Amino acid sequence: MPNSIALINARLIDPATGTDQTGAILVSSKKIQAVGDIDQNNADQIIDCKGKVLCPGLVDMRVHLSEPGNEHRETIAETAAVAVNGGVTSVVGLPDTDPTTDSVPVLEFIARRGREAKAAKIYAYGAITIGMAGKELTEMGLLTEAGAVGFSDVDNTLTDTVVMSRALTYSKIFDQTLINFPLEPGLSTGVMNKGELSTRLGLGGIGTTPEVLQIERDIRLAEMTGGNLHLGPITCHEAVEAIRAAKDKGIKITASTAPHYFSLNETTIGDYRTFGKFLPPLRDEFNRRAVAEAVADGTIDVIVSDHHPHDPDSKRLPFAQASFGAVGLETLLPMSLRLYHEGLISLPDLLSRLTDSPASIVKIKAGSLEVGAPADLTLFDPDKPYKFEPDLLTSKCKNTPYEAFPLQGQVLMTLVDGRILKQ
Amino acid sequence: MTETKTHEGSSLYQRRHLLGIEGLTAEEIGFLLDRADRFVALNRTAKEKSDSLSGRTVINLFFENSTRTRTSFEIAAKRLGADVVNMSVATSSVKKGETLLDTAYTLNAMHPSLIVVRHNESGAVSLLSQKVDAGVLNAGDGRHEHPTQALLDALTIRRRLGSLSGLNVAICGDITHSRVARSNILLLNTMGARVRVIAPPTLVSSDMERMGVEIFTDMRQGLKNCDIVMMLRLQMERMQGSFVPSTKEYYRFFGLDAEKLSYAKPEALIMHPGPMNRGVEIDSELADDEDRSLIRTQVEMGVAVRMACLETLVENVVLPESGEERFNHA
Numbered sequence: 001m002p003n004s005i006a007l008i009n010a011r012l013i014d015p016a017t018g019t020d021q022t023g024a025i026l027v028s029s030k031k032i033q034a035v036g037d038i039d040q041n042n043a044d045q046i047i048d049c050k051g052k053v054l055c056p057g058l059v060d061m062r063v064h065l066s067e068p069g070n071e072h073r074e075t076i077a078e079t080a081a082v083a084v085n086g087g088v089t090s091v092v093g094l095p096d097t098d099p100t101t102d103s104v105p106v107l108e109f110i111a112r113r114g115r116e117a118k119a120a121k122i123y124a125y126g127a128i129t130i131g132m133a134g135k136e137l138t139e140m141g142l143l144t145e146a147g148a149v150g151f152s153d154v155d156n157t158l159t160d161t162v163v164m165s166r167a168l169t170y171s172k173i174f175d176q177t178l179i180n181f182p183l184e185p186g187l188s189t190g191v192m193n194k195g196e197l198s199t200r201l202g203l204g205g206i207g208t209t210p211e212v213l214q215i216e217r218d219i220r221l222a223e224m225t226g227g228n229l230h231l232g233p234i235t236c237h238e239a240v241e242a243i244r245a246a247k248d249k250g251i252k253i254t255a256s257t258a259p260h261y262f263s264l265n266e267t268t269i270g271d272y273r274t275f276g277k278f279l280p281p282l283r284d285e286f287n288r289r290a291v292a293e294a295v296a297d298g299t300i301d302v303i304v305s306d307h308h309p310h311d312p313d314s315k316r317l318p319f320a321q322a323s324f325g326a327v328g329l330e331t332l333l334p335m336s337l338r339l340y341h342e343g344l345i346s347l348p349d350l351l352s353r354l355t356d357s358p359a360s361i362v363k364i365k366a367g368s369l370e371v372g373a374p375a376d377l378t379l380f381d382p383d384k385p386y387k388f389e390p391d392l393l394t395s396k397c398k399n400t401p402y403e404a405f406p407l408q409g410q411v412l413m414t415l416v417d418g419r420i421l422k423q
Numbered sequence: 424m425t426e427t428k429t430h431e432g433s434s435l436y437q438r439r440h441l442l443g444i445e446g447l448t449a450e451e452i453g454f455l456l457d458r459a460d461r462f463v464a465l466n467r468t469a470k471e472k473s474d475s476l477s478g479r480t481v482i483n484l485f486f487e488n489s490t491r492t493r494t495s496f497e498i499a500a501k502r503l504g505a506d507v508v509n510m511s512v513a514t515s516s517v518k519k520g521e522t523l524l525d526t527a528y529t530l531n532a533m534h535p536s537l538i539v540v541r542h543n544e545s546g547a548v549s550l551l552s553q554k555v556d557a558g559v560l561n562a563g564d565g566r567h568e569h570p571t572q573a574l575l576d577a578l579t580i581r582r583r584l585g586s587l588s589g590l591n592v593a594i595c596g597d598i599t600h601s602r603v604a605r606s607n608i609l610l611l612n613t614m615g616a617r618v619r620v621i622a623p624p625t626l627v628s629s630d631m632e633r634m635g636v637e638i639f640t641d642m643r644q645g646l647k648n649c650d651i652v653m654m655l656r657l658q659m660e661r662m663q664g665s666f667v668p669s670t671k672e673y674y675r676f677f678g679l680d681a682e683k684l685s686y687a688k689p690e691a692l693i694m695h696p697g698p699m700n701r702g703v704e705i706d707s708e709l710a711d712d713e714d715r716s717l718i719r720t721q722v723e724m725g726v727a728v729r730m731a732c733l734e735t736l737v738e739n740v741v742l743p744e745s746g747e748e749r750f751n752h753a
Contacts, residue, residue, distance in 0.1 A: 194630070195630055196630050196634070198630070199628055199630040199631055199633070199634065200445070201546065201567060202545035202546075202565050202566035202567030202568070202605060203545050203546070203565075203567075205630075271546070271549060272545070272546030272549055313522065316522070316524055317522065317523065317550075318523060318542065318544035318546055318547035318550060318565075319544065319545065319546045320545065320546075320565070321544060
């Protein structure tokens with residue numbers, strides 16, 4: 001067997017099956033060959049995992065690609081490398097590239113750049129509508145054949161009920177999932193959470209009502225059409241309630257959130273700190289806690305990074321003019337682990353939100369430790385404490401809100417297709 | 424206690440900038456008002472200029488159109504003997520795409536003592552202040568704060584009524600978009616006055632209650648027992664459209680006229696930060712009624728307050744030794 005690796009003495013967590021046991025994994029030919037008790041004698045390389053957690057490589061289904069269009073922020077090769085450093089082995093890129101990923105050539109370009117990167121696997125969504133303008137549907141079938149794993153107009157909320165219901169109906173042919181942004185745009189012209197703080201700072205606010213409004217409408221359309229709908233990022237209690245009720249009713253929806261929505265609240269903005277500027281905005285403490293609990297109880301299926309690199313010039317501006325978003329691939333795991341350390345969720349359940357759950361929504365082969373699955377693996381120490389500094393990021397863009405945060409959990413090794421890419 | 428006696432030369436205001444009223448103590452506010460009070464007399468003699476800012480450079484950096492405030496700051500600085508440079512967005516490189524911080528670095532390299540800034544974005548003045556060695560005076564940022572307006576309003580009231588403590592003050596008009604309202608609410612609450620705001624619900628958010636005010640949508644109810652009625656300018660661009668149906672309707676329900684004013688205390692006084700829309704938010708005759716209207720006094724106090732602020736800040740500015748640069752283009 002060429003280039004076989006035995007990873008021994010690991011705490012194996014396979015969220016898809018719920019197993020959490022000590023054991024070993026043998027990988028070769030890009031695949032997992034054996035799990036549990038393995039014959040390590042024939043392995044070319046033996047790695048002692050020293051009891052640390054070995055799990056399927058993380059799947060991040062919401063990443064803003066800066067290529068094509070904004071290569072100075074991050075090329076696809078750089079995104080793929082940054083992902084590996086964060087333990088992420090599968091990245092799904094959003095179509096808000098320049099040009100928009102609304103045609104087969106752009107999608108194929110991204111796929112090629114992803115292959116050339118030889119790091120994390122790069123997948124991509126297609127736009128729901130041409131130019132993400134909310135009017136004409138893209139060639140969903142051709143895009144699916146070219147490898148699109150779902151459709152989204154990113155943060156351009158698709159408001160036209162006719163277009164949205166047609167998209168949900170039509171995409172059923174290809175069994176694709178649609179992701180609509182959960183903010184009704186008319187009521188969302190502000191730049192931070194609406195409340196006392198926005199009033200004091202004199203900044204326009206975005207309440208939780210536009211989030212719930214949009215989600216409730218989209219749930220109705222999903223029910224009417226029977227299409228696959230994914231909602232996210234979710235940031236507030238009422239949205240969680242609406243999703244829970246819809247799931248109880250048997251409507252086919254899934255939901256995601258990002259770590260900043262369950263680890264930070266609006267006070268991060270303080271005196272106009274633009275690194276705390278997100279869309280949807282960081283909410284108050286009550287809603288932060290509601291989102292954390294929804295991740296724990298499974299109402300929210302997936303944790304995404306919503307990785308969005310920005311150069312300093314896009315953030316060193318008066319608050320209202322600064323760009324939304326933060327880099328997140330490298331903080332996805334340690335920030336998510338806070339929920340585990342707070343005792344809200346078990347480690348296998350938490351990892352499920354980061355592996356098999358997103359993999360099943362975008363229908364990619366990932367998120368499993370079964371024999372025959374791709375050898376995409378992440379080895380991490382869930383307990384290691386350290387103080388986070390932006391300099392720890394390998395990302396060129398350092399727009400992170402977690403400066404000086406006490407973190408616990410560190411990625412030790414990442415394998416993609418059986419190749420060790422981070423050590 | 425609102426009045427604070429100070430000894431000549433010992434400043435109770437030790438900050439390098441004046442970015443807002445938020446966070447200022449009653450002592451600091453009282454100190455600035457006392458100092459402004461002294462300049463009122465000086466200004467009326469109009470003979471002597473003070474020389475406390477002699478040899479100092481003050482830059483008026485206005486990213487938003489303003490005639491009144493900029494002129495007031497310019498006169499204040501010149502009365503103190505400063506060299507004043509006016510820089511407005513229409514004639515500056517900002518139009519050519521320069522960022523706010525590049526402008527800050529550029530101006531900083533010219534070593535001014537003080538920069539007076541007005542900007543249309545909330546928080547922009549605070550951002551700029553972090554990147555310069557000069558003292559920075561906020562002349563209005565977005566809908567956040569306009570501290571010298573609140574101070575001049577306070578001085579106007581204090582000179583007429585002796586103290587701010589215990590007064591009932593109504594602020595009427597477009598509260599949501601008003602930096603004047605925010606600064607006044609903060610200052611009046613700090614100095615022990617009771618503040619109400621009166622506005623159509625489209626122009627005031629219920630979140631405002633958390634700043635310690637009572638909200639009224641009925642002007643007559645809101646004016647009951649008030650000592651001071653502060654009218655705000657209604658931005659014309661907000662009239663047409665969804666905030667208020669028309670100026671006619673606004674005047675009917677929220678314009679100050681003698682009938683509505685009769686619900687306030689009999690001797691209640693009227694204020695307005697200017698410029699006024701006569702017949703939109705205030706009855707023309709009422710605005711000119713010298714017994715009731717403090718509007719012209721406010722303009723006079725504006726210069727005195729700005730002199731006090733400029734002089735106080737310049738005492739706290741320590742410019743770096745020659746050759747040193749505190750801020751690099753990092």
